Amino acid sequence: xxxxxxxxxxxxxxxxxxxxxxxxxxxxxxxxxxxxxxxxxxxxxxxxxxxxxxxxxxxxxxxxxxxxxxxxxxxxxxxxxxxxxxxxxxxxxxxxxxxxxxxxxxxxxxxxxxxxxxxxxxxxxxxxxxxxxxxxxxxxxxxxxxxxxxxxxxxxxxxxxxxxxxxxxxxxxxxxxxxxxxxxxxxxxxxxxxxxxxxxxxxxxxxxxxxxxxxxxxxxxxxxxxxxxxxxxxxxxxxxxxxxxxxxxxxxxxxxxxxxxxxxxxxxxxxxxxxxxxxxxxxxxxxxxxxxxxxxxxxxxxxxxxxxxxxxxxxxxxxxxxxxxxxxxxxxx
Amino acid sequence: xxxxxxxxxxxxxxxxxxxxxxxxxxxxxxxxxxxxxxxxxxxxxxxxxxxxxxxxxxxxxxxxxxxxxxxxxxxxxxxxxxxxxxxxxxxxxxxxxxxxxxxxxxxxxxxxxxxxxxxxxxxxxxxxxxxxxxxxxxxxxxxxxxxxxxxxxxxxxxxxxxxxxxxxxxxxxxxxxxxxxxxxxxxxxxxxxxxxxxxxxxxxxxxxxxxxxxxxxxxxxxxxxxxxxxxxxxxxxxxxxxxxxxxxxxxxxxxxxxxxxxxxxxxxxxxxxxxxxxxxxx
Ligand SMILES: Cc1cc2nc3c(=O)[nH]c(=O)nc-3n(C[C@H](O)[C@H](O)[C@H](O)COP(=O)(O)OP(=O)(O)OC[C@H]3O[C@@H](n4cnc5c(N)ncnc54)[C@H](O)[C@@H]3O)c2cc1C
Ligand code: FES
Numbered sequence: 001x002x003x004x005x006x007x008x009x010x011x012x013x014x015x016x017x018x019x020x021x022x023x024x025x026x027x028x029x030x031x032x033x034x035x036x037x038x039x040x041x042x043x044x045x046x047x048x049x050x051x052x053x054x055x056x057x058x059x060x061x062x063x064x065x066x067x068x069x070x071x072x073x074x075x076x077x078x079x080x081x082x083x084x085x086x087x088x089x090x091x092x093x094x095x096x097x098x099x100x101x102x103x104x105x106x107x108x109x110x111x112x113x114x115x116x117x118x119x120x121x122x123x124x125x126x127x128x129x130x131x132x133x134x135x136x137x138x139x140x141x142x143x144x145x146x147x148x149x150x151x152x153x154x155x156x157x158x159x160x161x162x163x164x165x166x167x168x169x170x171x172x173x174x175x176x177x178x179x180x181x182x183x184x185x186x187x188x189x190x191x192x193x194x195x196x197x198x199x200x201x202x203x204x205x206x207x208x209x210x211x212x213x214x215x216x217x218x219x220x221x222x223x224x225x226x227x228x229x230x231x232x233x234x235x236x237x238x239x240x241x242x243x244x245x246x247x248x249x250x251x252x253x254x255x256x257x258x259x260x261x262x263x264x265x266x267x268x269x270x271x272x273x274x275x276x277x278x279x280x281x282x283x284x285x286x287x288x289x290x291x292x293x294x295x296x297x298x299x300x301x302x303x304x305x306x307x308x309x310x311x312x313x314x315x316x317x318x319x320x321x322x323x324x325x326x327x328x329x330x331x332x333x
Numbered sequence: 334x335x336x337x338x339x340x341x342x343x344x345x346x347x348x349x350x351x352x353x354x355x356x357x358x359x360x361x362x363x364x365x366x367x368x369x370x371x372x373x374x375x376x377x378x379x380x381x382x383x384x385x386x387x388x389x390x391x392x393x394x395x396x397x398x399x400x401x402x403x404x405x406x407x408x409x410x411x412x413x414x415x416x417x418x419x420x421x422x423x424x425x426x427x428x429x430x431x432x433x434x435x436x437x438x439x440x441x442x443x444x445x446x447x448x449x450x451x452x453x454x455x456x457x458x459x460x461x462x463x464x465x466x467x468x469x470x471x472x473x474x475x476x477x478x479x480x481x482x483x484x485x486x487x488x489x490x491x492x493x494x495x496x497x498x499x500x501x502x503x504x505x506x507x508x509x510x511x512x513x514x515x516x517x518x519x520x521x522x523x524x525x526x527x528x529x530x531x532x533x534x535x536x537x538x539x540x541x542x543x544x545x546x547x548x549x550x551x552x553x554x555x556x557x558x559x560x561x562x563x564x565x566x567x568x569x570x571x572x573x574x575x576x577x578x579x580x581x582x583x584x585x586x587x588x589x590x591x592x593x594x595x596x597x598x599x600x601x602x603x604x605x606x607x608x609x610x611x612x613x614x615x
Contacts, residue, residue, distance in 0.1 A: 044553055046370055046377075046418040083420035085553060089356045110555040114567065121560055121567055121586055123593040130556035138376065138550065144604050147376035147402055148550070149597035222589030270554065270572075 010038035014332045017042060017100040019086045019272065022050020023314045024106035024305025026070065027321025028328075029078045035329050038077075040100075042084040044271075045137070050108055051306075052314070054137040055129070055164070057171050063136075087275035092301065102300045102328050105287060106321065109306035111267040115159065119217030120262075124151070124224030128164045128263035135171055153258025155179045157227060159214055160263035161186065166197040168261040169206045180206050181255070185213040185232050185245040209255070213247065217260065226254045266311045276301075286310055294324030302328055334415035335369070338391050343474035346398040347442070348407055349383075355390030357382075357421045363449035364427030364544070364576050367392065368552040370418035371406055378402055379549045379571070381446035382422060392419075395445035395474070401601040408609070423552045424575050427542070431458040432516035436508065437483070438464045438501050438530055440522025444475050446544055447521045452482040454519075460484050462515075464504050466522075470495035502529045509537045517542070520579060524588045531579035543579035545570045547590055562586050 014037045018025045021043035029039045047053050052066045074080060086092065086107075095103050112127030114120055131150070134140040138148035156172035158165045161184035172180045182201070184191060187210050191198055202208075209229075216228040231251035234243035268286045273279060280288040280297035287296055287303040294302040304320030306312055339351040357367060361382045368377045384393035398404040410416065427450045435454055439447035444465050455461045463483035467473040468491045480486050487504045488496030497504070501522070509515060518541040520530035527543040534541045547559040547570045554572040561570050564581040568574065 044420065045551065046420070083418050084356070085420055085423065088422055089360070089420070110553075112555070112557045114557065121562055121590070123590060127557040130550060130558040133550055133556050134558075139374075142374075143597065144401075144601045146374045147601065149594050149601070151594070151597070222586075223593075 011036035014101045015099050017095040017103045019105045020107040021048030022106055022108050022305060024317040024321040027318045028104045028325045030073050031322060031325030033076045033078050040079040040081060042086050043082045044085040046082050048080050054133045057136055057167050087271040092276045101332055104324055105272055105303040105307060106305045107269045107272050107307045109266040109311040110269040113265050113267060114262055115214060117214060117216055119219055122217050122219040122224045123222050124258060125217055125260045128168045128261050131168055131261045141175055152177050155257050156259040157181045157183055157255060157257040158261040158263055159183050161191040161193060163193045163197050165263035166193045166201045168263050170201055170204055173204055181209055182206055183209045183212050187211055190242050224257060224260060226256050228252060228254050268307050284310060293327035294320060335419040336415050337410060337412055340412045344472050347474060348396055350394050351391040352416060352419060353390050354392045354419045358385040358390045358392050359387050361385040361392060361422040362426040363453045365422035365424045367419060367421030369416050372417050376402055377550055379552050383445050383449055397442040400598050401605045423571060427576055429453045429457055434460040434515055436462045436515055436518045438505060438520040440466050440501050440526040443522030448475050448478055450519055455482045464501045466501035502533050505530060506533050515539050524584050527579060528584035535580055541579040542576050543582060544575045545577060545587060547587060
């Protein structure tokens with residue numbers, strides 16, 4: 001099996017494959033290249049950057065900044081291969097059997113979660129990943145100059161209370177929605193988004209419908225028209241140490257909506273876990289890796305970032321990348 | 334960049350491309366697809382793999398020019414030109430085993446993805462009955478290729494200009510009613526054709542595989558835009574499929590979702606045609 005070789009000379013004679021070009025993978029690549037190893041990044045999308053390119057909107061993180069950072073890596077001699085779906089185009093085992101002495105997996109938490117309520121497949125119901133990818137990665141806000149379309153409509157409802165929900169609802173306003181509403185099942189105190197993001201959202205006129213949970217999406221001719229919700233109250237503490245939201249019987253009501261964005265979290269991207277035998281996973285399907293070194297259950301295979309921790313932060317992903325690079329370097333030299 | 338090694342016209346607005354993508358050509362199988370992006374402003378277009386040649390690194394695709402992007406591909410991407418992005422193989426491969434006697438039905442452009450399945454089913458020892466259909470004679474393609482891999486080939490056209498007049502579901506029904514033992518059916522084509530075919534096979538309880546072409550973006554399980562309902566459960570066509578048990582598929586939902594961007598598609602096409610008339614590219 002032919003696997004693309006690393007393009008640049010290795011001062012150490014060692015070659016590293018990095019899977020996924022998000023913050024974790026990019027950090028590992030830079031750190032390893034700096035230490036003199038030859039590095040190739042394999043990315044399944046057509047651009048590097050991970051969530052920084054497809055998820056976080058331009059108004060919060062200009063794509064030119066991300067591309068400048070990536071350009072700097074290329075100048076250092078990091079080789080980036082886009083359109084490489086590891087698990088399919090090549091497998092982790094093939095990389096190890098081929099040119100590479102060690103592999104880092106930084107494939108992120110790209111699997112969108114849905115609510116599992118009736119009507120969720122209606123036109124107009126998007127995962128936050130789809131909504132943001134269409135807009136940020138595919139530049140649907142420039143349609144028809146760019147070929148990928150998006151429909152936003154008058155009234156967009158985002159379900160969820162994290163940073164992703166804030167980004168989605170604020171993006172909707174910028175795409176011309178007249179009203180953008182966040183529906184969240186707990187109260188303001190429990191909003192997982194950073195305070196600053198909530199503050200920005202409020203300033204821009206995002207409405208908050210708190211202690212509310214969707215129970216059904218209602219459509220007309222296949223298109224979303226309204227959301228049936230139920231009021232919630234906070235009960236006992238749950239595993240996460242927050243008070244568990246419980247529905248209040250008899251409080252169902254409808255909210256009109258042209259578009260719904262579901263932003264209730266992402267699971268680990270399943271492709272590598274599914275195609276890599278002997279890779280230990282936890283019960284959520286995340287890769288099990290040593291917190292200090294990033295080493296997985298497979299010799300010379302390391303992992304870090306959202307694929308290990310579940311959806312977390314850019315800083316944490318970069319930190320995991322730094323630690324893994326240190327450990328990989330020690331292992332190889 | 335991925336070079337177009339060969340391009341030929343199979344019918345009005347139907348073209349076959351062989352694209353140089355050695356990594357995909359090494360491993361691509363029947364039932365899987367690729368995603369390509371023509372240029373910097375392009376959308377990600379999913380296309381089924383027709384054939385892979387590990388020797389030359391060529392991946393064969395058949396494209397019907399139905400929208401702006403595919404039309405642009407036909408107009409501006411010629412032999413020797415390059416496509417910006419090309420990723421795959423994606424999706425789950427067809428379940429190729431020796432079932433006995435199988436019927437492979439292809440309607441319209443569905444003949445393209447059907448061909449490698451019929452070919453591989455034949456290779457492992459099945460008796461393969463092929464049924465292919467098109468609206469008219471001009472739109473029929475791959476009759477020779479299908480003929481080469483089928484034990485029997487039935488050719489249909491809606492208007493009777495080629496083969497027998499009628500729909501692909503007609504001979505399917507006749508064969509099942511004749512009592513001949515059919516182990517499995519593959520039906521690939523427009524959603525409405527697949528819907529009709531699964532209703533024909535349902536009373537005979539013949540397992541029927543269909544291939545769903547829902548709207549996709551990444552094609553790798555990251556957006557859920559391609560979701561379809563199978564046995565009442567949401568599935569991602571790009572990773573769980575594109576092939577599913579046809580008897581469990583909600584075709585009305587599929588058709589509704591396929592049509593969601595109709596307005597935008599028309600707008601994009603009109604703009605392209607207008608610019609084209611002025612002789613301006615894109
Ligand atoms: C909308 C949004 C807003 C956010 N806002 C913030 C914020 O304000 N602050 C913050 O700190 N964090 C934020 N986050 C979280 C943060 O973006 C992530 O924690 C971080 O990007 C994780 O980095 P990563 O490198 O682990 O994975 P990712 O950034 O997800 O990158 C993974 C990469 O791997 C690729 N990949 C996946 N599978 C394969 C494969 N099989 N083969 C090849 N490539 C593959 C993917 O295409 C992707 O490019 C936000 C996330 C989102 C979605
Ligand atoms: S196309 Fe995005 S998940 Fe299938």
